[in-house]
Amino acid sequence: MLVPSLPIAWHANKTTRWCHAIGLISLFCYLSTWVLAFDFSRSFEPLLMLTYVVALASQPRRGSAFLDPLWVLLGLWLLVQLVTLPPAMALFPDYAGGQIDDMRGFTKVFMILPIAWILAGRTSLTLAALAVLIVGMVVGSLVRGEPPHELMQLMAAGERPTLGFKNWQHAGVCAGVIMIAQACLARRFFRATASPHGWRQGLARFAFLLIAIWAVAAWTFSMTRAAWLGILVVVGVALLGALLAWRRGLTDQGNLNCYLIVAILCGILITLAVAMAFGDRIVQRLSAEHEVIGAVLRGDLSAVPSSSIGFRIHAWHYAFQLFQEKPWFGWGPKSHIPLLLESTNPVEDTTLSAVVERSGLRHFHSSYVTLLIANGAVGALLYVTTIAAVGTAAWTSWKRRLMPTDIAIFLALFFLFWAVVNAFESYVSYSTGIYLVGAIGAIAYTYRMRERLDRLERSSAASRSPSLP
Numbered sequence: 001m002l003v004p005s006l007p008i009a010w011h012a013n014k015t016t017r018w019c020h021a022i023g024l025i026s027l028f029c030y031l032s033t034w035v036l037a038f039d040f041s042r043s044f045e046p047l048l049m050l051t052y053v054v055a056l057a058s059q060p061r062r063g064s065a066f067l068d069p070l071w072v073l074l075g076l077w078l079l080v081q082l083v084t085l086p087p088a089m090a091l092f093p094d095y096a097g098g099q100i101d102d103m104r105g106f107t108k109v110f111m112i113l114p115i116a117w118i119l120a121g122r123t124s125l126t127l128a129a130l131a132v133l134i135v136g137m138v139v140g141s142l143v144r145g146e147p148p149h150e151l152m153q154l155m156a157a158g159e160r161p162t163l164g165f166k167n168w169q170h171a172g173v174c175a176g177v178i179m180i181a182q183a184c185l186a187r188r189f190f191r192a193t194a195s196p197h198g199w200r201q202g203l204a205r206f207a208f209l210l211i212a213i214w215a216v217a218a219w220t221f222s223m224t225r226a227a228w229l230g231i232l233v234v235v236g237v238a239l240l241g242a243l244l245a246w247r248r249g250l251t252d253q254g255n256l257n258c259y260l261i262v263a264i265l266c267g268i269l270i271t272l273a274v275a276m277a278f279g280d281r282i283v284q285r286l287s288a289e290h291e292v293i294g295a296v297l298r299g300d301l302s303a304v305p306s307s308s309i310g311f312r313i314h315a316w317h318y319a320f321q322l323f324q325e326k327p328w329f330g331w332g333p334k335s336h337i338p339l340l341l342e343s344t345n346p347v348e349d350t351t352l353s354a355v356v357e358r359s360g361l362r363h364f365h366s367s368y369v370t371l372l373i374a375n376g377a378v379g380a381l382l383y384v385t386t387i388a389a390v391g392t393a394a395w396t397s398w399k400r401r402l403m404p405t406d407i408a409i410f411l412a413l414f415f416l417f418w419a420v421v422n423a424f425e426s427y428v429s430y431s432t433g434i435y436l437v438g439a440i441g442a443i444a445y446t447y448r449m450r451e452r453l454d455r456l457e458r459s460s461a462a463s464r465s466p467s468l469p
Contacts, residue, residue, distance in 0.1 A: 088332020
């Protein structure tokens, strides 16, 4: 019977098991369809949270169940919104509805809670959820992205495709995440599909290869410099970590050498193929901002052109001025649009507001800057503390051997990549950030949540058992 056999955490009463079954089905629908059918996907968010809350409320010690650190941070975050939102809505009444919508978007980082509970600290479920997320992104991209003939036309014209995502930056970042996941978990995957006679195993390996090709192609075609930089940083840190592990005798030298040789050869082949096909465009893309760098080094911001990086420099400088005016609780989650449209900061022979109006670039292109302007230092600190709490939970789970090492490595490299790319784009404000942080953050948190709930269950069982005379 399905429901009694589900691997859930803590007190497994009937209500909890049914909540877990409903939540698991909802989670797979939620993760698999966010690119393909976003409105359909996000309709599962209330159900995910509801099943989690009902399950916790059905426990004998329900009060202790809600003492999770993330619940405390969620409460503090909502208190900050009560301070930030009223003046923001009064200052920009035309954007009052948008303030609420964007606040809800930021708050969805706490979707980590129900997803982590549904994953139940089980590696099989975490890997299944990650696979569903990745396959869903690729299938959604193939269905909603540009058809092959249009894709070829865009590439020939030197334009970047969206590949079914919000824009090419989001496509490049999602492709980078898939590349990291496949690189970290490839050994586990190929061991699990090692049967020489199973057609399902062969089909799974073929699908793995197709997804890898899509990820490398999307990462390259999107021409997203932040995603390129993020992967370069990840590769450098991964190689350094492998070298340190080898020198300390923490891994088998023969296996490590084999993996390094395969990784280096694959990297060389991919680099050569990409260079032959798109070398000129990549060089042009990387060298296009030398004027911006020169103007910044001279300290003459008015001479910085309104190019891709140039706009960011002007927007961040303006954001620093805004932060000085409201440093603690910020201007409001949606206030970046009217603030940018009001800016009179000079940009060459025009103003920042004119550039914003002309180009449609109506946000600060950095998650860190966005959080500081939206909710001030207090709100940004709470958000970063939430991510830090998730990271600490993952570290603790790995140290206690609850989390497999390959998953721990993937999580570390993902958050490193995420830290890099969010310096140059406001991914946390969009669905890309909501889904990636929600799903992968939950993988990082689920083992620790399971441990805590199991400990509470043992304590509850001990208190219910009759004492010996």
